[in-house]
Amino acid sequence: MSFVFSFLGACLGIIAAIFIIIMIIFIKVRSMVGPVNFKELIKAAKNVKNIERQEYMREKNVSGMTKVLEPAILRDFNDFNKDFLFSKVEKNLLKIFNAIEEKNVEEIRKDNDLIYMYSTIRDKVQDLKNNNVNIKYDDVIFHRHAIKDYLKSAGKATVTLSTTLEYYYSDDSDKSKNKKFSDLKRQTRYTTQFVYVYDETKFKYNQMAHTISCPNCGAPLGKLGEGNCQYCGTYIKPINLKGWYMVSYSEDYK
Numbered sequence: 001m002s003f004v005f006s007f008l009g010a011c012l013g014i015i016a017a018i019f020i021i022i023m024i025i026f027i028k029v030r031s032m033v034g035p036v037n038f039k040e041l042i043k044a045a046k047n048v049k050n051i052e053r054q055e056y057m058r059e060k061n062v063s064g065m066t067k068v069l070e071p072a073i074l075r076d077f078n079d080f081n082k083d084f085l086f087s088k089v090e091k092n093l094l095k096i097f098n099a100i101e102e103k104n105v106e107e108i109r110k111d112n113d114l115i116y117m118y119s120t121i122r123d124k125v126q127d128l129k130n131n132n133v134n135i136k137y138d139d140v141i142f143h144r145h146a147i148k149d150y151l152k153s154a155g156k157a158t159v160t161l162s163t164t165l166e167y168y169y170s171d172d173s174d175k176s177k178n179k180k181f182s183d184l185k186r187q188t189r190y191t192t193q194f195v196y197v198y199d200e201t202k203f204k205y206n207q208m209a210h211t212i213s214c215p216n217c218g219a220p221l222g223k224l225g226e227g228n229c230q231y232c233g234t235y236i237k238p239i240n241l242k243g244w245y246m247v248s249y250s251e252d253y254k
């Protein structure tokens with residue numbers, strides 16, 4: 001019995017000591033800061049929220065070097081048209097936003113422009129369905145585009161683009177500032193990549209970072225659109241590789 005009492009006594013002692021230390025710190029901070037400055041501190045905390053709001057609504061700058069990179073691309077592809085690619089970014093992103101919002105990949109599956117994107121969007125939509133999450137992109141307006149990077153090697157060329165845009169965004173699973181600001185128009189920036197396979201003989205399929213899926217069963221296709229799907233037997237239309245196809249997209253601000 002005496003053991004139990006001494007144990008409880010020791011516990012109470014420790015709690016009392018911690019309480020006294022906290023009181024001393026509290027009194028010291030108060031005497032150092034003062035009641036007026038204490039109000040200032042609260043004001044500053046509110047300011048941080050305002051700055052966050054302003055940053056959310058600030059139109060972002062495109063990140064790119066179009067003037068330097070465009071001539072380099074034109075040397076390799078004399079029919080390269082950056083405005084055509086910029087318009088593809090807008091069309092593709094709108095199609096993707098729509099598929100995510102509707103949680104329906106049918107249009108993407110049938111879309112020849114998004115052959116490299118189908119499996120990514122399909123997995124994302126499946127993920128949203130599994131977690132019962134609803135995402136909305138409203139009143140999308142694009143601002144500016146720039147070429148951010150250009151790389152040509154092993155039979156394929158890759159162009160990276162930077163795009164600024166705005167929309168009302170809501171995600172009902174999001175507990176962070178995106179949710180807090182869902183009444184404000186979000187200013188943001190996306191990075192997208194487009195690939196042009198210019199020499200299939202140099203292009204090794206086992207090095208391929210981007211897979212094309214069968215539009216019928218979704219199985220990855222070993223070869224780029226020739227013959228029938230190995231899994232379900234669906235005839236795959238030959239794909240014209242001589243063109244720029246989107247292979248990835250990501251939002252720069254989170």
Ligand SMILES: [Zn+2]
Nearest residue numbers: 214217229232
């Ligand atoms: Zn198939």
